[in-house]
Amino acid sequence: MAQPQLQLPKGIIGIAAIAIIALIFLSKSTVTIGSGEAGVLYKTFGGGVVTDEPPLGEGFHIVAPWNKVYVYEVRKQELFEKMKVLSSNGLDIQLDASAWFKPRYNDLGKLHQEIGENYIQRIILPTIRSAARSVVGRYTPEQLYSSKRDAIQVEIYEETKKIIGNQYLELDEILIRDVTLPSTIKEAIERKLKQEQESLEYEFRLVTADKEAQKQRIEAQGKADANKILSASLTDKILQDKGIEATLKLAESPNSKVIVVGGGEDGLPLILGNN
Known part of the structure; x- marks a missing residue:
């Protein structure tokens, strides 16, 4: 005996078919732009890449299913x-270097249209390498090892920015993290720098010793000049007065003594102690 077949009303089948089509249509028509991203809209029947409008920002967007969104x-x-x-x-x-960069937001459509999603390999890497070769080729290994690292960092940045700035990209900074020389060259440079340092230290000691000798000569000359002036200014009358002043001070001392006024050959008092 044949089992009866379940038949759905044609209206329900039609509604289900429409719902499925709508679901597929909706899934193809929505795009979510994540944090720190933006979308470039490509209109299949409307002129291709949209370059005269800002890119799609973060969040949920509905687009026609025949269009595409490229997320950057x-x-x-x-x-x-390296x-x-x-x-x-x-x-x-x-040379080990780092570059900080980002696409120019309002020019994202032009970047996609003229360069494409692999702009790092097409533009940034070749430009940095070219600038690095050009800049480093101006310096000796010794300059690169010691004093010119900051200079080459600035020069590489300037040369790279000049090109990248015309390609809808912003270059914030280039950092030179390490400069590695051949080991033999590095050792030779280090020996030379050590010798130069020792030479500078020796010259400093010589200069310091010479200055100390000059100082001592000046002090000795000053003392000699002072004694000469003092000797020239001392007269017999002054010496007598000084002797009398000293005698009076000694007379005030509690120690017993005998003072003979005018007893000396030069007319100064004689002081005789009790012992």
């Missing part, structure tokens, strides 16, 4: 790169 990170990003470059005398130098 627009917060500050860091790119770390590069081998040549110094001014042709030696291999390894």
